[in-house]
Each structure stands twice: as structure tokens, then as C-alpha cells.
Amino acid sequence: MRRLPPLSAIEAFVQVARLGSIKAAAGELALSSPALSRRVQALERFMGKPLFDRRHQAIVLNADGERLLSQIAPALDAMSDAIDAMTSGGELLRLRLGLLPLYASRRLMPRLGELKAAHPELHLDVDTQPNRQARLGDSLDAAIVLARDIDPALYARRLDRNRVFVIGCRDLLDGPDPVTRPEHVSRLTALVHRDMPETFIEWRRAMGLPELEPRTTDFFDSGPLMLEAAAQGLGVAFMLEMHFEGARDERLMRLFEPVDSDYSYWFVCRPRALHTRAVRIFHDWVLAVLNPEPASAR
Template identity: 50%
Template sequence: MPASRRLPPLRALEAFVRIVRLGSAKAAANELGLSPSALSRRVGALEDFVGKRLFTRQHQAMKLTEDGQTFYNAVSPKLEALAEAVESQMETSNVMRLHLGVPALYAGERLFPHLPELRKLHPRLHIDIDTGPQLETRLGDSLDAAIVLSKGPDALLHAVRLDHNQVHAFASPKLAAEIGLHPDPAKLAKQTFLISGALPESYDAWKTALGMEDLEPAAIDHYDSAQLILEAAAQGLGIAILNDDHPERTGDDRVVRLFDVTVESPYSYWFVCRPRELESRPVRLFHDWLIKTML
């Protein structure tokens, strides 16, 4: 039988990986219940083992060296493989559950079509979907992670940008015919605009792109759901301002896009969670799969 290879001190390896994933030595120490000096000793033990400096230390900050980044890139996939190997030997009834917040339209049109692939990869991972309001503020409480439409998440959160959105205006075919193919300030001033109360800058960006910053429509109706905005537009209740091409993506012919203009949205879809949640197996599996699939 061949001699066993020496393994690195696993507690030191755990400390190293948590610092990298959480982006902060302080956060890693808090997660592990260690003092900063104890955490530093564990990292030092790992550096002695591999014979390389993995971090530079400046005051309270620890920054990966080039060798440290190379080491993490080599080790992290192996740790995931080890976790999956252990997972495969566990009882199949031992379900992993993720509480995920996500806007309803994103869930239905972008996320759900890919979920069968995730289920094949990780059959024990089950997801509770929450489409309620204020997703970002409920992280760490009723939600493990969320996909949000935002100008930029809280700086204290781990965040990954999933796309760069555009603003589109949609209306029923009948109303679109009345408005015409080209922007007419007089006609638009007579209309009702349907906008998201949580995303007001989308409407401002759209007006600016059309050169109509001073446009004052007949009314602005606010909604807390993109689905309801779309449904109201389909019923001829006004012009919907949306941060995505949902109708064109799904082939909804009850509405048509107004004008041939490109408007960059102030808002994008982001995956967000509290940094410590990345150490949770369900969150980590979903996070890694989402980034690989959506980016």
C-alpha cells in the first residue's frame, strides 16, 4: 500500500478559504469564533505547510498574494468535490433547503427554465421561492439569498451582477397605433404611465433618452409588481415602463414596444446574500450554479 500523503491542517485550510470567500479576516474570525490572532496563527500554519506566503498583511487587512490566489484556485474546486463526495454518501432523504427571494417575472422567465438542470446536478437541493417585497432587507431573517433588481446592493452584502438591463416602454397594440411610430410630446402628454414605485429612475432615464426630460403626462400610476404593470398595459390602461423586455422574451403579443430607442437602465439584476451565508452548502451550490449559468 502506498504511503499516505500529508494533508494540510484542515482547520487552517478552513480559515484560509473563509477569509477568501467572505472577503474579510474579521468576518472569517467572527464566523469561526476565533480571535484575530488565533485566525492569523491558523493561516500562518498553512503558509508554513505549503511554503508560500498566501496573504500580505497590512494593519488589520489581509490581501491575497499571487501565490495565494493560485492556491485558492487550485484548492477550492477540490473542496467542493470533497463536499459533493460526502453529500453523495448521505441519506437521500436528507434534503438541503434554500430560502430564495426573487422577482416573479425573473423567476418565471429566466430562472425556472434552468432549474431542471440544477435539480439533476444536486437532487437534494430544494428551493423555497419568495416573491414578496423588500427582499434585500429580509436577508438573514426569512431569506438565505435573493435575486434583486437594484441600482446597487448594500455594500455589506456579497453581490454578483447578473446582467445589464435596458428600459422599455410597452403599450397595447391599439394604444400604440394611436401614439404612432415616433415620439410626439403632445400625444405622450395625454397618456397615463405605469411605473414601478420601487424603480422610479427608469421612467426618468426613458424620458431623458427621448429628449423629453420635461414631459408631464396626464397621470402616473405606481405598481409594486412588474407583472401587474404588464397586465395593466395589456388592458390598455397606459404605457408600461419596464426594466426588461419581458413581453418580447415570452412572445406576449398583447403589448408592443414603443419607439426604436435603446435606454440603459439604472437598475440591474443582482444575486445577493450575507457574506457568511456563502459557507452554507445550499447557498454556495446555488450561487456557483447561477453564476455559471446566467453570466
């Protein structure tokens, strides 16, 4: 039988390749950075070629490393699944998942039956409380968050691109003082989600009105309540395209042209969580089924 490199060296290589950092990978494997580097170097000596390009404060897979990762990472994941299956005793898999209520109702719940049919062993504990990123690894295994930036210590995959919509009730166009120009927002209340505090700023910048201020700004932590407030004429909501299209509320209309937004939905978890079967099943399903375009890693 052909001699193989140590499994510890293979595991170190895959972890560094996935995280792009010796320090982060060492933390996940409970090793010192020098010890992890030695394992990677041992694999490179075994292969007879470098697998990474070493740059200033960075380590990046080269072409040989990319090829090796594509061939051995699935095998390593399959080994982990086999160990999980043998040690779990056939027990159910449970995933503690953080979600925004609006994303859960608009995107996840309509497709959840497909996930259940494909993986009847997987059960979700859905958590809609705030501070999802901070609670990963504690009360949450994974989360889908709405953010402009993600904590660099986390594993993250972008799920979409968005545009900011200004959403208001139809009466805003029918009254004696109709809202027809962006400047007219100065006499209205801006409704802004606490998870997207920069949406109004993004919109006014795109409109070429950096000094524009609404009459006042009301903050919400619930997308559905924001939409209802807009439908009741309490202000105009600065939300994303998905929120407007998903509302299907005839009382609401889009004011003005949408503008590009830096906010995206992201799948996030602690890097070590990807080694658990429940997280990996959900991660792969989300990227394959709920993602409207190829996901890009941060």
C-alpha cells in the same frame, strides 16, 4: 506524509479571499479580526510567501494567493460536502429561495426541470414576498433580486445587464393623437415597478430630457400586472428588455429606442450560506445555466 498547515489557517485564508475583507471573514467564522489575521499570517509563514497585497483598508489576493485559492478552495468545498452528506442521513436538501414572480415565470420555471434532474435531492421553497435582501439569513437562504446596488455585507453575483424599454399598447400609435416622440410621455401615465423606481429617470436622462415628467406615475409590485395595465392602455410601462420579450403579448409594443439601465438581476445570500450544500448547488447551477454572460462578482 508531508506536513500540512492547520485546517483553521486554510479555512481563514479561503474565507478572506472570497469576501475580500478581514472583518467580514472574521464575522463569518465567529473570530476577532486579530485572531483571523494571525491564522492567515500563519499560512503565509508556512508557504514562505505573502498571499495578499495589503492596501489601505483593503486586502487583495496576489498572484500566489490566486493560484493557491484555485487549488485548495474546491478541496475545502468537497470536504464540506462530505461532512454534510455523512451528517444529513440522506435527507432531502431544502432551499428557501426569494424570487420576483416575473423572473420566476420567465427564467426559472422553464429550466427548473434541468435542475431537478441533476439534483433530485434539492427542493425549493419559493418565496415571492418583498424585502428579499433584508430577509436573507432569516426566512430566506438565498434570493435573486433586481437592484442597482447590493448591500455590501452580502455575497452577490451579477446575472445580467439590462436596458429600459418603454412598453405600451398598440393603440398609442393608431389613435388621433399618436405617441411618436419621447416628449409625448408627458401626457401619459408612467407605470413603474417598486423594485425599479429609477427606470423612468434613467430613460428620460438618456433621452436628454431631464425635466420631463409624466402626467402621473403609478407604482406596481407585480411585473405581470404592469404589463396587463399597459396592454389595457392605462399607461406606459418602464421595464426591462427581458420583461418585454418574455411577455409575447401582441397587444404590446416597444415605444422608442431602449436605453442602458443600471438595474441587474443578482444572486445574493449571506456569505456563510455558501458553505451549505443547498445554496451552493443552486448558486453554481444559476451561474452555469441561467446566466447569459459570464457573471461578475460585486
